[in-house]
Amino acid sequence: MKEKLQEIWKKLRKKPMSILGCCIVLSFVVVAALAPVLAPPAPNSRDNYLIPQDGYSPDPVKPTLADWYGPKAVKHRFGTTEQQYDLYYGMVWGTRTAFQVALSVTATALLIGILIGGLAGFYGGWVDEVLMRFTDVILALPGIILAVVIVAVLGPSLQKVLIAVAVVAWPSYARLLRGDVLSIKEREYVLAAKALGATDLRIMFRHILPNCIYPLLVVASLELGSIVITAAALSFLGLGAPLGYADWGQLISLSRNWILGSSGNPFAFWHTLFIPGTAIFFFVLGWNLMGDALRDILDPRQK
């Protein structure tokens, strides 16, 4: 295991694109970790993830140079978005939300996928039939519609979005793992383990799973980006966290009313869309570049 990881790291270092991907992700990690320093919350704030609001005027305000250097009392470095929410604060704390979404959804979906795909592949027969038909049913619905139904039924909140996206994301992992388990369980070392009297659990976790986990991890790292996009899309549809929560998808949905600008100045509020849009793009790009490089390394067929 350790040698394998070292080998991966060695190959990863040789690819400029993967280094770029790692750098992008790492810089987001730094922003997320330093959020309280970069954008200190107000001392009396209830929840650090709530974006401070400056007055109640609905119109966004563009950032000016004075927001960076000048003597302004309240500085909105990226300006404000609809209803005077501070964009800079939202972006910084939204990084934490993005990681939370990406990692927890991927972990949950992987867990469900491993459980269902593993069971189906390992036991075969009617267990396989039932579990895989269930997987087919979920795959037959457009993911976003199913996710919207789930959130609508459970009531909109960030947690419910996480659940919904995980429910939509696991079937592809389950399918992939099932196929690999099916081929690996026919190998002779599995037969040998069985002959030695190993329990099903031991065979599964000790002999089969370690041999088919890498393709799964590659797919997981490649899908991480699309998971972030799906979750942001739900926020964009207004089904995510409550208004004013630091979440990129919501910041983009807040920009929706302002893309036409003010009269005579079509780009008056470009920052409300451009800043959160860029952040989400680079976040997903970073993970995609890393996943791409991982696939090249772990899947020799691609060469």
Added chain:
Amino acid sequence: MIKFFAKRLAMLPLVMAGVTILLFTLLQFLSPEMRAALYVKDPRQLSALEQVIQKYHLRDPMPVQYWVWLKQVLPIGAPADGKGFPLQFKTPDLGYSETAKMPVFEAIQSFFPATLELTLMAFIPIMAFGIWFGTLSAVHKDKFVDHLSRFIAITGYSLPSFVLGLLLLMIFYGKLQYFPPGRYSLDIDMLVHDAAKFNHYTGFLLLDSLLNRNLAVFWDVLKHLILPGVTLMYISVALLVRITRSSMLEELSKDYVRTARAKGLPERVVVGKHARRNALIPVVTLSSLLFVRLLGGVVITETVFDYPGIGRWGVNAAQQLDVPGVLGSALLSAMLFVVANMISDIVYAVVDPRIRVQ
């Protein structure tokens, strides 16, 4: 062959039953009163809540509710007057969609052609561009074109459709005023819905406007399709470019290509006639799956551009828990999924004779 397709076709009712049972199960999270309230829009009618609960058997166990719904929807059932043979054909009643403000069946009829039109607007350029560009980047591996295709692919994967869509709207609608959102402008809307002046032959407005010899409508509809089409295309073309490229690379390394080159055939013939024809097999198979993906991806794109299609309706219905609307759009997409998979199998057998022999 026929047996194989009959088996696949038999999957259709099973998948549709599975999809609707799944959605019904999800709806059990809501209390009967909450679900009944979805049918009652006017607060003065709140006293009718109990009637609605009775009518749809909302307090009964979920299988009973499902059975009540199924009896309504199935095209075969007992005749309403109770006379004659106990099983007769009838028109399926999918209910009334509150979000579309029309019966579900009508809503599907009006929204589906719009979605199909938009999807085709993206699909055809994706196929043409994807195959062309994929071949190009395989032939010029590790050159500028190849890097460019990689760049397009990775940015296409990484850019959410709603960000791209809003950016395009900001530039081409807000600034340049070229391409407005929606499906048609206000005056065209009036014209299109005037039965005396405009015949709906197919539901595809581009085709209908040509059949009606009305170029103004054609131009207007085309203008509304371009931005959502480009958005869909950009986020989905990556898949096709990459698949064509890797498939081409594999074919180009095979012995028959070397033979063809050794014979002295021009490179154009080697690439276009020998390698590409074989490389297209996985591409063609994938294309029907791409079509399904497009139909799924259209959901957000339609919402951003306020385009009246199945996707926008489905999301609206799901947001407002318009149960008949959700079930209707889900049934439609499940059906499309199974059909597209089947078409993919058929096409696979057509382009690759080896499959037919097996």
